[in-house]
Amino acid sequence: MTETPHRATAEVTELTLHRLLDGAEVEPGLLGGLRRVAPPPEAEPMGFFTDASICIGCKACEVACKQWNGLPADGMEWSGRSYDNTVHLSATTWRHVTFTEQALPNGEVRWLFNSDVCKHCTAAPCQEACPTGALISNEYGNVYVQQDVCNGCGYCVSACPFGVIGRSETGDGLAHKCTLCYDRQRDGLEPACAKACPTGSIAFGPVAELRERAQARVEELRSKGESRAYLYGADDAGEYRRLNAFFLLTEKPEAYNLPPAPTRPVAKMLRRYAWSAAVGIGLSAVSAITLARKGGR
């Protein structure tokens, strides 16, 4: 497997008009977002390894995440889908435990749990789409929304192939998602969900270390008879680059409501521009020729 960088920033050209109106007293974020501070030095890429095979569906991660990040409640209604009444990640839900009840041929039922989260893609469609530069890959290689820069355009919402990032429609109107507890990381703490996880299903650490650990865990499970264990997102696959928050699953991705092969919207962008330009230039040429051939008044 080839080593690729953990960040996508090298591919993105950003020129910034900054410090234009430095020191002006206005609403925070109105002009503050125009400034650009020197980025902190790059640290070792950090991420999550979520091992679905030892998740017990306790939802401690969901609660810890809501509590630490001060996220509002979403209301409580029975979904009718096993014990999963969270159903989906959103602007106010950054961890979501999926509950899948599988009916086995022998009449027994087995549980499949997984704690879903932002995948912190190394080449993140939300970050590539963001027109303001609010979405960045921070010093830990995590995809992060700068809340003072975001203006709520909603492009990231439709760009994300996992349906992770959401725009707060009833709150501040801005895009929100898992920050990988950026604030805790800066203070040398592990993210709230990983701290709360009672089984170690959510492991936090340097991505390179986590990948080795995950690989070893797959081998261990296979040797013990769980032959379907595999890693979701640990390696590059086709047009999608690997994830800094990857998973160990034992069933196909659809069982956890994950896409089997996520697509990267920007991969085909130049083809789309080519069609648009060809039609625009072609019709302009037709118009110019028509005007040249038909006499004026």
Place this chain on the structure above:
Amino acid sequence: MVLERFRARVSARFSGIRRDSLATRPDPGMATRSIPDPRRPGAFGAAHRDPGDAYAGVPILQRPAWRNEVAVYFYLGGISSGAFILGALADLSGPRWRSLAETGYVVSFAAMIPCVPLLIHDLGRPSRFHHMLRIFKPSSPMNLGTWTLVAHSGIVTLRTAAILADRLPVLGALAQPLPERLLGAAGLVPAVTLGGYTGVLIGTTSVPVWSRSPMLGGLFMASGVVTGAAAVSLTSILAKRDTAAERAALGTIAMVAGLTELGLLGGYLTTTGNLAAPLLRGMEGKLLAGAVGASGAALIAELAGARAHARHRFLGAVASVATLAGGAMLRWAVIRAGHRSALDRDANLEAMRATERNPGWGQPRGNA
């Protein structure tokens, strides 16, 4: 249900689509009993024989944040782009097309005016609209489009101001030093970008019906040129500034662009395949049929007008009105269909299934 509430929360700010029209798809594998139900194959309590069915009806993607303002902006931006292209080309083709050039610039200016307020209103935090311009980031079509709109609106405003100033004694002299034709020629670049980037923008997402085909930008570009020509033609006729030659030239351009648009629409639907289903059903299907019908009627009226002496005036006006209606229905249908497509789990999975080129991580290795 939580999912319903999640959708209702989003729907609250989207007036275009009713909540009940997007009700959760019933889950075929679900049952409330604890024993297998022979009437529902695969049902076993809340359990599923195929675990992939556990989340049947729960979309993977989130609903797009873009509502009717965006459809209206796409439409007016296309008209502004098409009218500018015609105005600038007439400007460059010599003084005999002076009247057409003026009409083109003024129509382009008028269509551009509502665009910026529409885009600002669409934001979650409108007071920060200027954050779009803090960077130049070509990987984001929205960022490139914002810069394009800035360039286009600046040039069309200068050009329109010069035309109006010409009619006043003092301002006319002040506007003299403006390199008018050069401005018109330079403005062709942002104008051609403006007409098509909107299709590239929604194409560069994960929404299946928008992103499967590469042709959506080309389709919106062609629609921009044909609606721009229609708006210019109609304005000219209503203002009684039209000449036989102008009507004939605009009729030819509208026919070529209209045929291109219909061809690209066919190509877009074909290359989108099954994922185009939300565009062919319900309200969206009616809007799309209306768009095709209006474009077809406009082409017939153009043809009949061209056969009459030097393009019939009334038929030209009818064709223009039909074209403008068709362009609006096309944009509206496509934006609405994106909402349905994003909320359709089967379409999500179909668009992101493993292929040879993009294998994903979907295959559990080893034997079951």
